[in-house]
Amino acid sequence: MPSILLQAAGGGSLFTNGFFMIAMLVVLIFFMIIPQRKKAKEQASFMDSLEKGKEIVTASGILGRIDKIEDKIVTINVGNKTYIRVTKNAISKELTDAIYPPATD
Structure with missing residues (x-):
């Protein structure tokens, strides 16, 4: 009798298990990977739009105004x-x- 209960509660088929794994993968891609790519593209376009005189904030919280841009190095005027x-x-x-x-128009 116990073996009959174990067989009944044993779980679904390979198709059902595979379907749930694929569904979890799709959810992971939809909610994590796609927004991360979008954010990276926005950051890259922001870095390309940097120009002299623009007020910026570094990741560590330093406020300043761009004084000079040399390839990948930016000189920031932080005051006086x-x-x-x-x-x-x-x-x-x-x-x-x-x-x-x-600024919004």
Whole structure:
């Protein structure tokens, strides 16, 4: 008798198990990978749009104005002729938009 109960509760077929695994993979791609790619594209386009005079915030929270851009190095004026050099990818789009929201027409 116990073996009959174990067989009944044993689980579904290979098709059912495979379907749930594929469904979980699709959900993972839809909710995690696609938004991450979109965010990376936005950050890359933001870094390409950097120009002299633009006010920015670094990922560590340093506020400043871009003074010079040399390839991947950005010189930032942080006040009273005080300059620091950071890499371009240290500039954060999210923090910059939070502190200096884009102007809307």
